[in-house]
Amino acid sequence: MGEMIGILLITHGSFGESLIQNVCHVLNKRPPLIAQLGVAAQDDPxxxxxxxxxxxxxxxxxxxxxxxxxxxxxxxxxxALKLLEPGHVEGVAGLSLPMLLRALTYREKRMETMLQKAISGAHDGVLKLPPLA
Structure with a gap:
């Protein structure tokens, strides 16, 4: 496997696992190097x-x-903040399915590019639905 940035989702409850299941559905396969950690209300960080x-x-x-x-x-x-190592382990908040799909698309690029694309993917995924013609 060539260059590939790993992805770790840290979310409330089962949100991360649900996102991974949705990604598997959209892509028809489970992407490599992706994991999730669901945090429950009673968990001590x-x-x-x-x-x-x-x-x-x-x-x-x-x-x-x-x-x-x-x-x-x-x-x-x-x-997530406790895991960051600038340049090697970067972080982003506001996780959504459009953000994750965009991150997966750009994970073979540089970290900086992947970060920018993930954030723009989240922004671009928020829009008012147009009325049906």
Whole structure:
């Protein structure tokens, strides 16, 4: 396998697993080097940090990891912040299906490109539906 940035989703509950299932449906296969960690309300971030670090290692083949979380400032987002290593492990909040699909499309590019495309994918995925003709 050539250059590929890993993806770790850290979300509330089963949101990350649902996103991965939807991605598998859209792409007709499970993408490699993707993992998710669902955080429950009663979870202590310090207790699950070792598991987050383990999952991070599993999806890192040397090209870095993009950690994606749902809500900035919430427990999953705070956990994601503890994993960041500028240039190698980057993070983004506001996780959505359009964002994840865009990130997957650009994961063989440089981290900076993948980050920009993931964020623009989220922005472009928010629009008012046009009326039917």
């Amino acid at each position: 310090l207790d699950i940090l070792p598991l987050a670090r383990l999952l991070l290692k599993e999806v890192d083949c040397g090209d870095g990891v993009l950690v994606m979380t749902d809500v900035f400032g919430a427990t999953p987002g705070n956990l």
